[in-house]
Amino acid sequence: xxxxxxxDVSSNSEGVTEIPLQDVVKIDDKRNSIKSESANVKDAEIAxxxxxxxxxxxxxxxxxxxxxxxNIGTGIFSLPSAFLNAGLWVGFGMFPIIAxxxxxxxxxxxxxDANFSISxxxxxxxxxxxxxxxxxxxxxxxxxxxxxxxxxxHFGACVVYLVFTSTNLQAVIEYYTDxxxxxxxxxxxxxxxxxxxxWIRNLKLLAPVSLFANVLQMSSIVVVFYxxxxxxxxxxxxxxxxxxxxxxxxxxGTAIFSLETITLVLPLQKDMxxxxxxxxxxxxxxxxxxxxxxxxxxxxFFGYLQYGEEIEGSITLNLPQDEVLAQVVKILLVxxxxxxxxVQFYVPxxxxxxxLSKYAARYTKNDxxxxxxxxxxxxxxxxxxxxxxxxxxLVVSLVGAVTGTFLALILPPILxxxxxxxxxxxxxxxxxxxxxxxxxxxxxxGTYSTILAIVQEFTG
Numbered sequence: 001x002x003x004x005x006x007x008d009v010s011s012n013s014e015g016v017t018e019i020p021l022q023d024v025v026k027i028d029d030k031r032n033s034i035k036s037e038s039a040n041v042k043d044a045e046i047a048x049x050x051x052x053x054x055x056x057x058x059x060x061x062x063x064x065x066x067x068x069x070x071n072i073g074t075g076i077f078s079l080p081s082a083f084l085n086a087g088l089w090v091g092f093g094m095f096p097i098i099a100x101x102x103x104x105x106x107x108x109x110x111x112x113d114a115n116f117s118i119s120x121x122x123x124x125x126x127x128x129x130x131x132x133x134x135x136x137x138x139x140x141x142x143x144x145x146x147x148x149x150x151x152x153x154h155f156g157a158c159v160v161y162l163v164f165t166s167t168n169l170q171a172v173i174e175y176y177t178d179x180x181x182x183x184x185x186x187x188x189x190x191x192x193x194x195x196x197x198x199w200i201r202n203l204k205l206l207a208p209v210s211l212f213a214n215v216l217q218m219s220s221i222v223v224v225f226y227x228x229x230x231x232x233x234x235x236x237x238x239x240x241x242x243x244x245x246x247x248x249x250x251x252x253g254t255a256i257f258s259l260e261t262i263t264l265v266l267p268l269q270k271d272m273x274x275x276x277x278x279x280x281x282x283x284x285x286x287x288x289x290x291x292x293x294x295x296x297x298x299x300x301f302f303g304y305l306q307y308g309e310e311i312e313g314s315i316t317l318n319l320p321q322d323e324v325l326a327q328v329v330k331i332l333l334v335x336x337x338x339x340x341x342x343v344q345f346y347v348p349x350x351x352x353x354x355x356l357s358k359y360a361a362r363y364t365k366n367d368x369x370x371x372x373x374x375x376x377x378x379x380x381x382x383x384x385x386x387x388x389x390x391x392x393x394l395v396v397s398l399v400g401a402v403t404g405t406f407l408a409l410i411l412p413p414i415l416x417x418x419x420x421x422x423x424x425x426x427x428x429x430x431x432x433x434x435x436x437x438x439x440x441x442x443x444x445x446g447t448y449s450t451i452l453a454i455v456q457e458f459t460g
Contacts, residue, residue, distance in 0.1 A: 060284060063272050067288035069214055072295060074164055074337060075258030076221060077314045079296055080303030081393040082254035084311050085247030088239050092301055098255045099293040101435055103285065105412035120407070121146040127415040135418050149406050151348040155382060156399035160257070161341040162386040163395050165190055168316055168330040175321045184387045190338070191383045197342045198375050206342055213339030216332045220316075223329045225299070227319050228306050239308050249449035250397045252442045256408060257400030258296055313392035349375070394454050401446025409439030
C-alpha cells in the first residue's frame with residue numbers, strides 16, 4: 001500500500017478499481033492536453049504562493065514556512081469581529097471544524113491533481129475527462145466555472161484589501177489632524193498608486209514586494225497579540241457564548257475567507273525534497289494547518305474577549321490611538337496590504353487577458369497598452385465595489401461565503417465523486433456528501449445573511 005501513488009485512479013484506498021493499460025495511455029494524452037492549456041494559470045498560482053518563478057527542491061522547514069506564510073493573511077484581523085457574530089464558544093467550536101473540512105478538501109484536490117501539476121481549473125477538467133464517460137461533456141463547463149470563481153475570489157480579496165487599508169489610514173490621519181474625510185476619499189487616493197503598482201507584469205519584480213509585505217504583516221500580527229495580552233483579560237463570562245443565529249453565517253464567511261488560501265499552497269508538495277512528508281497525521285500539511293488554526297483561534301477568541309462588544313471590523317481599529325506603536329502598525333499594514341493587493345491581482349490576469357486580448361486586437365495593435373488599460377479598469381472596478389460596501393467585516397464575509405465556499409468546500413467533493421464513481425467506497429461517499437451539504441448550506445446562508453446585513457447597514 002505504501003508503494004501506491006496516492007493520486008492514482010486505481011488506488012484501493014479510494015475504493016476505485018484498476019483500469020486497463022490502453023485506457024491509461026488515453027488518459028495520459030488527455031492530461032497532457034489539459035496541462036498545455038492550463039500552464040499560464042498554474043504558473044501564476046504557484047509562483048504567487050511560493051514567490052518563485054521556477055519551482056525548486058525545498059526542505060521540510062522551508063515548506064512549512066511557505067505554508068504558514070501562505071495561510072496567515074489579512075482575514076486574521078477580522079476574526080474577533082467574526083467571534084462577536086457567532087459568540088465566544090460557538091466560534092471557538094466552529095472554527096476548527098471548518099479548518100478540518102478545508103484540509104480534507106485540500107487533500108482531495110491534491111489527489112485529483114496527483115503529480116501532473118496543472119491548475120485548479122485544469123484539475124476540474126481532468127477529473128471530468130478521465131472519470132466516467134458521461135461526465136466528459138461537462139469538463140469545459142467545470143473549467144470555466146472554476147476560473148470564474150478564482151477570478152471573483154482574487155478580485156474580491158482586492159476589494160477587502162482596499163477597504164482595510166482605507167479605514168486604517170483614515171483612523172491614523174483623523175487622530176493626528178483635523179481632517180474628517182469620508183473613507184471613500186481615502187480609497188480614491190490609495191487607488192492611484194495601486195494602478196501603477198498593478199501595471200507590473202513581471203512576477204519576478206513582484207517577489208520582493210510580496211516578501212516585504214509579508215514581513216510587515218507578520219510583525220503587525222505580533223504587535224496586535226501584544227496589545228491583546230498586555231492588559232488583564234476580562235472574565236470569560238463577560239461576553240456571550242452564543243451570538244445570534246443570523247451571526248453564525250457571517251462567522252462562517254469570515255472563517256472561510258481566512259483559511260481558503262490553502263488551495264494555493266498545495267503545489268508545495270511537488271517542490272519538496274521529501275514529498276512523502278507532506279501528508280499523514282503528523283505531516284507538513286496537518287501540522288502547518290494546526291498551527292495556523294491555533295493562531296487564528298487565539299486572535300479571534302482573545303481579541304473578542306479583550307474588546308468585547310466594542311470590537312471593530314478590524315481589530316487594528318481597537319488599538320490605543322494615543323500610542324505611537326499602535327499607529328505605526330496601522331501604517332505598516334497599509335503598506336503591506338497594498339503589496340498583497342498586487343499579488344492577489346496578479347493571479348486572475350493570466351486567466352482573463354488571453355481571451356480578452358483577442359477582442360482588444362480588433363481596436364488596437366498595441367497589446368501592451370491594451371493590457372495596461374485592462375489592468376487599470378479592473379483596479380477601478382475594485383474601487384467601485386469597495387466604495388459601495390466600505391465595511392471590512394461584511395466584505396470579508398461576503399467574499400468568503402461566495403467564492404471561498406465554492407472553491408474549498410463544494411467543488412472538491414464533487415470532483416472526487418466524478419473521478420471515482422461508480423466504484424467509490426461508502427465511507428468516502430458519506431464524507432463527500434457531508435462536506436458538500438455543509439458547503440452548500442454555508443454558501444446559501446452565508447451569502448444571504450451577508451447581503452441582508454449589508455442592506456440593513458446602508459438603509460438604516
